[in-house]
Amino acid sequence: MISSKNPIYLDHAATTRCDPKVVEAMLPYFSERFGNAGSRNHQFGWEAEDGIEIAREQAAKLIGAQSKEVIFTSGSTESNNLAIKGAAEIYARAASGQSGRGHIVTAAHEHKAVLDPVRRLMREGFDATFIQPPMDGVITAEMVKAALRPDTILVSIMWVNNELGTINEVPAIGKLCHEKEIIFHTDATQWVGKMPTNVETDNIDLLSWSGHKIYGPKGVGALYVRRRKPRVRLEALQDGGGQERGMRSGTQNVSGIVGFGKACELCRNDMEAEGVRLLAMRSRLESELVKRIEVTVVNGHATKRVPNITNISFGFVEGESLMMGVREIACSSGSACTSASLEPSYVLKSLGVGDDLAHSSLRLSLGRWTTDAEVDAAIEMIETAVNHLRRLSPLYDLHKEGIDLSKIVWQSH
Amino acid sequence: MAYSTKVIDHYENPRNVGAFGTSKEVAVRRDIGIGIVGAPECGDVMQLQIKVSEQGVIEDAKFKCFGCGSAIASSSLATEWIKGKTVDEALTIRNTQIVEELSLPPVKIHCSVLAEDSIRSAIEDWKKKSSAIATAAVPTSS
Numbered sequence A: 001m002i003s004s005k006n007p008i009y010l011d012h013a014a015t016t017r018c019d020p021k022v023v024e025a026m027l028p029y030f031s032e033r034f035g036n037a038g039s040r041n042h043q044f045g046w047e048a049e050d051g052i053e054i055a056r057e058q059a060a061k062l063i064g065a066q067s068k069e070v071i072f073t074s075g076s077t078e079s080n081n082l083a084i085k086g087a088a089e090i091y092a093r094a095a096s097g098q099s100g101r102g103h104i105v106t107a108a109h110e111h112k113a114v115l116d117p118v119r120r121l122m123r124e125g126f127d128a129t130f131i132q133p134p135m136d137g138v139i140t141a142e143m144v145k146a147a148l149r150p151d152t153i154l155v156s157i158m159w160v161n162n163e164l165g166t167i168n169e170v171p172a173i174g175k176l177c178h179e180k181e182i183i184f185h186t187d188a189t190q191w192v193g194k195m196p197t198n199v200e201t202d203n204i205d206l207l208s209w210s211g212h213k214i215y216g217p218k219g220v221g222a223l224y225v226r227r228r229k230p231r232v233r234l235e236a237l238q239d240g241g242g243q244e245r246g247m248r249s250g251t252q253n254v255s256g257i258v259g260f261g262k263a264c265e266l267c268r269n270d271m272e273a274e275g276v277r278l279l280a281m282r283s284r285l286e287s288e289l290v291k292r293i294e295v296t297v298v299n300g301h302a303t304k305r306v307p308n309i310t311n312i313s314f315g316f317v318e319g320e321s322l323m324m325g326v327r328e329i330a331c332s333s334g335s336a337c338t339s340a341s342l343e344p345s346y347v348l349k350s351l352g353v354g355d356d357l358a359h360s361s362l363r364l365s366l367g368r369w370t371t372d373a374e375v376d377a378a379i380e381m382i383e384t385a386v387n388h389l390r391r392l393s394p395l396y397d398l399h400k401e402g403i404d405l406s407k408i409v410w411q412s413h
Numbered sequence B: 001m002a003y004s005t006k007v008i009d010h011y012e013n014p015r016n017v018g019a020f021g022t023s024k025e026v027a028v029r030r031d032i033g034i035g036i037v038g039a040p041e042c043g044d045v046m047q048l049q050i051k052v053s054e055q056g057v058i059e060d061a062k063f064k065c066f067g068c069g070s071a072i073a074s075s076s077l078a079t080e081w082i083k084g085k086t087v088d089e090a091l092t093i094r095n096t097q098i099v100e101e102l103s104l105p106p107v108k109i110h111c112s113v114l115a116e117d118s119i120r121s122a123i124e125d126w127k128k129k130s131s132a133i134a135t136a137a138v139p140t141s142s
Helices: A020-029 A043-063 A076-091 A112-123 A141-147 A170-179 A254-292 A319-325 A346-350 A355-359 A372-392 A394-400 B005-012 B023-027 B069-082 B095-102 B106-141
Strands: A070-073 A103-107 A127-131 A152-156 A183-187 A206-210 A221-225 A296-298 A309-314 A361-365 B032-039 B044-052 B058-066
Touching (some): A020 A254, A043 A070, A076 A152, A076 A183, A076 A221, A112 A127, A127 A141, A254 A296, A319 A372, A319 B005, A319 B069, A355 A361, A372 B058, B005 B095, B032 B106, B044 B069, B044 B106, B069 B095
Parallel strands (some): A103 A127, A152 A183
Antiparallel strands (some): A070 A221, A309 A361, B032 B044
16 A cells, blocks of 8 residues: 555656655765865865766767867756857847748747747747747747748757657658758757766757756756857857856756766666666556546557656546546646636647546656666556546536537536 | 645535436426536636525525636635525625635636636526516416
């Protein structure tokens, strides 16, 4: 029996537990190696700098980059902001304060940390196209090609969608951008560390990732900035001491960066075996739920997905009440019943998933310490909760009576 | 956000779940009033059915709810409160009483509003049906 004090953690797409090996690597940098990496004239500074440079190597190796191309930040949100705003400012076609400064292409189901910087740029004289994803959620190079304009300066397409786990065609999109000499940024937060990455063969100019999604600490991330073919330039968002090649001033978070580097190294070492293990567990989770519970739909592309994330809609059951029914499982829902807007997930809506099924979705994301026994328990708990809620659901009754719910005129409030 | 113990109790042991027949059967029952409020795309649908005596007393009530835990608890509580009351008494129930009883947080107030609406809507439906009997009865008796 799993007590509700220790729920089963199936929310690894939200954050992960810091690996004990990561914590161990970090600890000396809080105490004996506490120096400021900017102190160039004494041992404490050198030790801190060494720690950072080792981490930079480890981070670079994970993505097939040169260590000089890695800029440490506070996480993916900052990396995305620096990449998008920093590149737009440099590659703008008109001066600040004017309109027609250039066109940016992104997708409607990107993370808010991409959408909102782009929206801010739109208020500052840039244009943008938000590609509407197809039903399977996958953005292809052709879709990007159709959105390009002669004045397009930047394309930002995430590698993996955080709610669905679907994989966009990043290498092909990058190739297209390189042919057209357009800067290509990818928010790779849910990809890096889980899937093999090579910024050279994957044609990436700017790539964001985060420590806490890959069993590292929170508050640290990185931005890959290509140094040759082309040499990508960015306008800094934060000015000061000129750390991180002047792109991110501020005393480095040494312990966090050391932990980030260690986390990158650990992911690189067991990526292949871990991918196989996670995929087997997720496949079982999905196939059991679909088999046991009628009107259950896995959202997004069937195979073009990272192995650890699934997003499932259980018809006629509201997601938040379902989460209440599975309080022993820590997961997330596309239902936004708690938000003031009452709007369900914009990601699911952008795919054309009906609002009712969007309200009925759970995102389950597995990770390094997820066990077969936990997956088995989760299947049982979800089945029980869905059955309980369907007994209460007027929509399920109508479904059983053969009434098409989409044909009913609801008394909306 | 933590749920109150009363919300959890209603969620786990909902009172008066069900219906007095299929949607077609209850539609023609003159002693039954039906209130269906909300919409699936808003994430809540509440269905309340009341069985009313000729004297206007709510003899029985059944609910079904598609919605969050607070919506389920609000509709479950509503059935408890209206059973045995006259329709006029039931109409005095206010959503604020539900909020207080279940300790609903501000983001969940709409659940209580929906429960109050479902009571009104069910009583209105019953009144419409029973007045239809009265008018229908006039030509046959004359």
